[in-house]
Amino acid sequence: MTAIESFRDLRVLVTGASSGIGRALSLRLAREGARVALVARRREELEALAAEIAAAGGEAVALPADVADRRQVEVCVEKARAALGGIDLLVNNAGYGHHRPFLDWDTEDMEQLLHVNYFGALYFTKALLPDMVARRRGWIVFVSSVAGRIAPPDESAYAASKFALTGLASSLSHEVEPHGVHVLTVFPGVIRTPFFDAEALAAMPPVARRGMVEVDGLVTAILRALERGRRELTHPRWMAAGYWAQTLAPRFLRRQLQRVTRRSREPSGS
Ligand SMILES: NC(=O)c1ccc[n+]([C@@H]2O[C@H](COP(=O)([O-])OP(=O)(O)OC[C@H]3O[C@@H](n4cnc5c(N)ncnc54)[C@H](OP(=O)(O)O)[C@@H]3O)[C@@H](O)[C@H]2O)c1
Numbered sequence: 001m002t003a004i005e006s007f008r009d010l011r012v013l014v015t016g017a018s019s020g021i022g023r024a025l026s027l028r029l030a031r032e033g034a035r036v037a038l039v040a041r042r043r044e045e046l047e048a049l050a051a052e053i054a055a056a057g058g059e060a061v062a063l064p065a066d067v068a069d070r071r072q073v074e075v076c077v078e079k080a081r082a083a084l085g086g087i088d089l090l091v092n093n094a095g096y097g098h099h100r101p102f103l104d105w106d107t108e109d110m111e112q113l114l115h116v117n118y119f120g121a122l123y124f125t126k127a128l129l130p131d132m133v134a135r136r137r138g139w140i141v142f143v144s145s146v147a148g149r150i151a152p153p154d155e156s157a158y159a160a161s162k163f164a165l166t167g168l169a170s171s172l173s174h175e176v177e178p179h180g181v182h183v184l185t186v187f188p189g190v191i192r193t194p195f196f197d198a199e200a201l202a203a204m205p206p207v208a209r210r211g212m213v214e215v216d217g218l219v220t221a222i223l224r225a226l227e228r229g230r231r232e233l234t235h236p237r238w239m240a241a242g243y244w245a246q247t248l249a250p251r252f253l254r255r256q257l258q259r260v261t262r263r264s265r266e267p268s269g270s
Pocket of ligand 1: 020022039040187191
């Protein structure tokens, strides 16, 4: 277990930096003195963010790439190395999802989800981990989801991609910690970001909508978790109660998940 003592001059690569959690985390890390490589597909958003960081006295470089494309990831990592001289902290955050019954879910989109949410993280980790192990210094953050531990109805492909990510992170943590590389897996609950478009908000169970929290709280919690050398973070914290329920009262949890989902399928007002 290795804690980060200071973010000053730390060389960081954040995927999914053009929006939501990745954007907010990049801004905060840059404000703390880190030098940040910003990765996502939308070039304009990344360049605007890099300019915002520079205007505030920080350092960031925009590196547009599709994380689902292994070749693009390899080129992106080379550019990040050239720009920053190496990467100390990798944040595997890029991802997307839908709330959709399995039978309505397009097969190609289910494949794409796995490529973005799981293989994207795997490609970046493969490309950057050898340097970290050689230097005996590095941190890797995997942004999974509570749905990467508890699979609710109508999230089959998304939950599968996040369970895959959780498994990768947990196993890797054992392997690399003796080599000085620390793995933190983050399990966000429901965070207010553009992740939830109008379709997603309409389909969201009211209890989830009520439990939605702001992104800044999650960003603060991630930084604190890295400073404390924690291996896992669930935010908001109360959602971790679901893991206990899953182990100790699985039938109760199953009924709750089904009830909540059934209600979200009912027309509003019914
Ligand atoms: N918000 C929540 O409640 C919540 C809960 C649990 C887990 N999460 C996880 O948190 C992560 C960030 O989500 P968010 O809430 O910040 O959503 P968001 O605002 O929609 O941001 C998603 C980011 O991922 C990037 N991205 C998507 N596909 C990509 C691709 N093929 N290549 C490169 N970048 C790609 C997007 O950039 P471009 O479109 O520019 O490529 C964007 O920067 C995701 O992994 C999500 O599953 C979120």
